[in-house]
Amino acid sequence: xxxxxxxxxxxxxxxxxxxxxxxxxxxxxxxxxxxxxxxxxxxxxxxxxxxxxxxxxxxxxxxxxxxxxxxxxxxxxxxxxxxxxxxxxxxxxxxxxxxxxxxxxxxxxxxxxxxxxxxxxxxxxxxxxxxxxxxxxxxxxxxxxxxxxxxxxxxxxxxxxxxxxxxxxxxxxxxxxxxxxxxxxxxxxxxxxxxxxxxxxxxxxxxxxxxxxxxxxxxxxxxxxxxxxxxxxxxxxxxxxxxxxxxxxxxxxxxxxxxxxxxxxxxxxxxxxxxxxxxxxxxxxxxxxxxxxxxxxxxxxxxxxxxxxxxxxxxxxxxxxxxxxxxxxxxxxxxxxxxxxxxxxxxxxxxxxxxxxxxxxxxxxxxxxxxxxxxxxxxxxxxx
Amino acid sequence: xxxxxxxxxxxxxxxxxxxxxxxxxxxxxxxxxxxxxxxxxxxxxxxxxxxxxxxxxxxxxxxxxxxxxxxxxxxxxxxxxxxxxxxxxxxxxxxxxxxxxxxxxxxxxxxxxxxxxxxxxxxxxxxxxxxxxxxxxxxxxxxxxxxxxxxxxxxxxxxxxxxxxxxxxxxxxxxxxxxxxxxxxxxxxxxxxxxxxxxxxxxxxxxxxxxxxxxxxxxxxxxxxxxxxxxxxxxxxxxxxxxxxxxxxxxxxxxxxxxxxxxxxxxxxxxxxxxxxxxxxxxxxxxxxxxxxxxxxxxxxxxxxxxxxxxxxxxxxxxxxxxxxxxxxxxxxxxxxxxxxxxxxxxxxxxxxxxxxxxxxxxxxxxxxxxxxxxxxxxxxxxx
Numbered sequence: 155x156x157x158x159x160x161x162x163x164x165x166x167x168x169x170x171x172x173x174x175x176x177x178x179x180x181x182x183x184x185x186x187x188x189x190x191x192x193x194x195x196x197x198x199x200x201x202x203x204x205x206x207x208x209x210x211x212x213x214x215x216x217x218x219x220x221x222x223x224x225x226x227x228x229x230x231x232x233x234x235x236x237x238x239x240x241x242x243x244x245x246x247x248x249x250x251x252x253x254x255x256x257x258x259x260x261x262x263x264x265x266x267x268x269x270x271x272x273x274x275x276x277x278x279x280x281x282x283x284x285x286x287x288x289x290x291x292x293x294x295x296x297x298x299x300x301x302x303x304x305x306x307x308x309x310x311x312x313x314x315x316x317x318x319x320x321x322x323x324x325x326x327x328x329x330x331x332x333x334x335x336x337x338x339x340x341x342x343x344x345x346x347x348x349x350x351x352x353x354x355x356x357x358x359x360x361x362x363x364x365x366x367x368x369x370x371x372x373x374x375x376x377x378x379x380x381x382x383x384x385x386x387x388x389x390x391x392x393x394x395x396x397x398x399x400x401x402x403x404x405x406x407x408x409x410x411x412x413x414x415x416x417x418x419x420x421x422x423x424x425x426x427x428x429x430x431x432x433x434x435x436x437x438x439x440x441x442x443x444x445x446x447x448x449x450x451x452x453x454x455x456x457x458x459x460x461x462x463x464x465x466x467x468x469x470x471x472x473x474x475x476x477x478x479x480x481x482x483x484x485x486x487x488x489x490x491x492x493x494x495x496x497x498x499x500x501x502x503x504x505x506x507x508x509x510x511x512x513x514x515x516x517x518x519x520x521x522x523x524x525x526x527x528x529x530x531x532x533x534x535x536x537x538x
Numbered sequence: 539x540x541x542x543x544x545x546x547x548x549x550x551x552x553x554x555x556x557x558x559x560x561x562x563x564x565x566x567x568x569x570x571x572x573x574x575x576x577x578x579x580x581x582x583x584x585x586x587x588x589x590x591x592x593x594x595x596x597x598x599x600x601x602x603x604x605x606x607x608x609x610x611x612x613x614x615x616x617x618x619x620x621x622x623x624x625x626x627x628x629x630x631x632x633x634x635x636x637x638x639x640x641x642x643x644x645x646x647x648x649x650x651x652x653x654x655x656x657x658x659x660x661x662x663x664x665x666x667x668x669x670x671x672x673x674x675x676x677x678x679x680x681x682x683x684x685x686x687x688x689x690x691x692x693x694x695x696x697x698x699x700x701x702x703x704x705x706x707x708x709x710x711x712x713x714x715x716x717x718x719x720x721x722x723x724x725x726x727x728x729x730x731x732x733x734x735x736x737x738x739x740x741x742x743x744x745x746x747x748x749x750x751x752x753x754x755x756x757x758x759x760x761x762x763x764x765x766x767x768x769x770x771x772x773x774x775x776x777x778x779x780x781x782x783x784x785x786x787x788x789x790x791x792x793x794x795x796x797x798x799x800x801x802x803x804x805x806x807x808x809x810x811x812x813x814x815x816x817x818x819x820x821x822x823x824x825x826x827x828x829x830x831x832x833x834x835x836x837x838x839x840x841x842x843x844x845x846x847x848x849x850x851x852x853x854x855x856x857x858x859x860x861x862x863x864x865x866x867x868x869x870x871x872x873x874x875x876x877x878x879x880x881x882x883x884x885x886x887x888x889x890x891x892x893x894x895x896x897x898x899x900x901x902x903x904x905x906x907x908x909x910x911x912x913x914x915x916x917x918x919x920x921x922x
Contacts, residue, residue: 182793282793342778342801343770349802350766353809356795357759359743375741382734383767386727394726400832407830409566409666411740411822415829417726418733425737438795445799446791448784477861 162238163230164196164221164245169261172298178256178291184281187270191295192261193217193253196237197245199300205534206301207243208292208328209233209252210309210316213384213440214432216260219252220245233310235515242523247531248305256291257283257439265435266367276435278364283439285312285319285447292316293324305530306330310512311479312440315447318487321464322449330530331464332523334471335512337483338457338490339448344478347387348441351380355434364435373434378425380437385424390475390508457490464491468498469526471519473511499526546622547614548580548605548629553645556682562640562675568665571654575679576645577601577637580621581629583683589918590685591627592676592712593617593636594693594700597768597824598816600644603636604629617694619899626907631915632689640675641667641823649819650751660819662748667823669696669703669831676700677708689914690714694896695863696824699831702871705848706833714914715848716907718855719896721867722841722874723832728862731771732825735764739818748819757818762809764821769808774859774892841874848875852882853910855903857895883910 159165169192178186194217199206209219211232220237222230237243237250254262257280265280272279296304307328309317314336321331340348355361358376362369389397398417413419453459468491472484481502491498501522505511511519543549553576562570578601583590593603595616604621606614621627621634638646641664649664656663680688691712693701698720705715724732739745742760746753773781782801797803837843852875856868865886875882885906889895895903 182791339784341775342782342784342799343773343775345784345799346766346770346778346801346805349799349805350763350770352795353766353806354738354763357763379734379738379741379763382730382737386730386734389727391725391727394730398726400723400726400729400835407566409568409826411736411826415726415729415733417730421730421733422737442793442795451784 159222162240163234164238166225167194167196167218167221167223167231169194169217171261172295174291174294176294178287180281180287181284182282186256186263186281189256189263189291190261191253191256191263191291193251193295194219194231196220196250197248199249200534200538202538203300203302204305204537205248206296206299206304207248207250208296208304208307208320209237209243209250210288210292210307210313211252211255212309212311212313213444214428214437215313216258217252217254217262218260220250233513235513236520236523242520242527243308244527244531247534248527251295251299251301253292253295255283255288257436257443259433259436264433265364265439266433275367277367278435280435280439282442284443285315286323288316288443289319289323292320293327296327302327304328305534306332306527308332308334309336310334311336311509312444315444319447319449321466321468322460325463325465328466330469330526331466332469332471332526333484333487335473335476335479335484335509336487337479338450338487340445345445347383348445351383352438352441354379354383355438361434366434372429374429377429377432377434377437381428381432382421382425385421387478388509390477390506392475392506393508393510396506457486458493461490461494461496464494464496468496469522470498470500471512471522472502473505473507473509473519474502475506476509476511478509543606546624547618548622550609551578551580551602551605551607551615553578553601555645556679558675558678560678562671562678564665564671565668566666570640570647570665573640573647573675574645575637575640575647575675577635577679578603578615580604580634581632583633583685584918584922586922587684587686588921589632589689590680590683591632591634592680592688592691592704593621593627593634594672594676594691594697595636595639596693596695596697597828598812598821599697600642601636601638601646602644604634617897619897620904620907626904626911627692628911628915631918632911635679635683635685637676637679639667639672641820641827643817643820648817649748649823650817659751661751662819664819664823666826668827669699670707672700672827673703673707676704677711680711686711688712689918690716690911692716692718693720694718695720695893696828699828703831703833705850705852706844709847709849712850714853714910715850716853716855716910717868717871719857719860719863719868719893720871721863722834722871724829729829731767732829735767736822736825738763738767739822745818750818756813758813761813761816761818761821765812765816766805766809769805771862772893774861774890776859776890777892777894780890841870842877845874845878845880848878848880852880853906854882854884855887855896855906856885857887857889857891857893857903859890860893860895862893
């Protein structure tokens with residue numbers, strides 16, 4: 155619980171909900187008759203409606219990116235390090251929007267919602283969603299909020315993929331695209347990790363082919379395993395070494411299967427916590443959206459061609475120790491943007507935190523991020 | 539099935555069994571009243587008994603390192619690329635011994651064996667075994683075979699840890715130690731991967747706290763997941779890219795959870811095959827033996843001091859794309875050996891196969907390996 159809300163926090167915030175009755179045609183060929191999106195906003199939309207920034211979340215993220223929901227909240231939103239007064243995404247200047255993506259499990263329509271057509275929980279019948287579908291639904295939210303053009307669309311990891319997709323799919327609707335710790339598509343190794351996580355969930359006897367809610371069950375074992383494995387890939391070998399090394403819980407070896415090394419305890423805890431806050435069907439959907447993202451595939455694997463419609467400025471950031479989406483993957487994006495003659499800045503940040511670095515207030519990262527956002531503020535002030 | 543046995547194969551081989559009635563005191567404090575070891579030998583022991591080479595296997599290996607068990611055998615032993623006439627471990631010159639380690643599941647006493655004291659399957663009551671215990675039991679086999687001193691003890695991965703432990707524990711009993719793709723101890727990340735694998739097995743409802751055989755059950759789901767995950771860490775990102783890329787089973791996305799990408803199919807297949815040939819309790823024991831190996835820990839984390847008793851020559855080999863046990867881990871061993879003023883050769887082999895490279899006939903690797911073994915042959919001939 156924050157005794158006092160820090161002065162550079164957006165403070166107490168409340169989620170809002172938007173309902174859409176228009177059917178949404180999805181890439182999979184299915185149509186969602188209508189849907190709800192839960193979102194939060196920080197800062198004020200200016201009269202010109204030119205200062206809106208969209209935050210896209212990653213695999214397990216949600217709409218609560220910054221601030222606190224109550225004075226009892228133990229932790230602020232997931233990207234509080236970057237969003238707030240005086241922070242890179244400065245809420246004294248920007249109107250920030252963050253939503254829970256379609257298919258999510260934190261308030262937006264997803265597998266745990268009721269399917270109006272049947273009166274039953276969607277469960278495994280919830281249609282597959284892709285990054286394209288998310289951009290489409292995010293644009294509908296933008297329409298509702300009166301935002302014709304985002305000052306910036308920003309995201310890390312899977313969120314960065316959404317930002318990139320915005321630049322291709324609706325190029326006239328954003329002036330800046332910020333892609334942090336991301337990739338133009340998953341590698342075979344990335345897909346393989348997702349597949350092991352999916353198998354862990356789907357083979358849990360409490361998964362019931364995705365109908366676990368109807369059975370009043372939770373595939374906790376599978377979801378815990380999936381999260382432990384995911385977490386492993388978010389940290390670098392070096393970060394783990396610094397955080398845990400081979401530190402043991404007790405002196406001497408136990409010679410049993412209880413927690414022996416601190417890293418085991420940490421992973422088990424992370425896995426258990428996740429089960430309380432996340433839905434297994436959503437986890438499956440998100441990993442598939444990751445696997446499917448590959449804008450170049452529609453252009454004979456030519457990423458430059460895929461990016462050619464883009465009209466915005468780009469900032470691409472990567473982290474040296476990120477082995478999930480290594481700097482090489484960011485450089486693929488940068489190389490194609492340059493080839494496509496787009497305006498792009500690139501920073502490779504020295505950080506030993508692995509993929510998780512994108513959530514952390516690393517000085518060099520924050521400086522690069524702030525400098526880019528300040529330039530946008532300058533242009534805003536110039537235009538007004 | 540080999541139509542004809544290749545001329546550089548050790549040919550048809552048969553496992554043998556050795557029984558030990560002497561109680562074996564284990565590092566865990568437990569005592570094994572007696573045990574059996576299954577092993578294979580290739581080549582002939584010379585009259586001086588000076589040409590014996592011990593092969594130590596890795597996590598999922600066994601005693602069948604080379605040759606074929608029958609003309610119906612589809613594949614030769616697991617290290618057939620390196621063992622045979624004219625191969626690095628040349629059976630025209632060496633008497634090669636490979637055993638299934640204590641705690642294994644391919645014929646040596648392990649969790650699936652009967653505990654004579656109870657008449658029941660050992661299961662989870664089988665005592666923990668460590669690399670030290672393996673060296674101890676391997677030395678008992680050496681005694682039985684009349685091998686006072688090995689010309690070389692050789693191993694890759696966990697096998698390399700055993701070779702290293704031989705040099706420390708019984709320094710007068712080997713003249714050469716060959717450590718391939720190994721490490722002086724697991725990193726936190728290595729332990730974390732093992733822990734996820736263990737959790738996958740132990741939370742499988744068919745695991746029954748390790749008493750699955752008594753229940754006529756197999757924790758197939760957990761063991762399959764463990765193997766999929768293990769396999770992922772044996773391959774490099776690059777190897778997977780070359781082997782599978784983002785190649786799909788069918789054109790266009792399926793939008794379901796069946797196999798979509800070739801890499802998924804491969805991993806599922808590897809996992810399923812493993813279930814037929816491996817025991818879950820053994821898998822758990824082997825991962826714990828890996829976690830526990832840390833010879834420096836008894837010397838205030840000073841590896842140089844730990845290695846100081848060694849009297850043999852060393853060859854250490856690593857592979858550029860091995861991210862499970864990276865070249866840096868091999869270099870830790872080499873650095874300490876040099877500091878301890880031991881004779882050591884080191885080769886970092888350019889290979890994109892990841893950790894699995896240690897099993898492959900990569901020309902540079904085979905050349906380095908052969909050159910070292912030829913030097914041993916020269917010394918053998920000189921001595922005779």
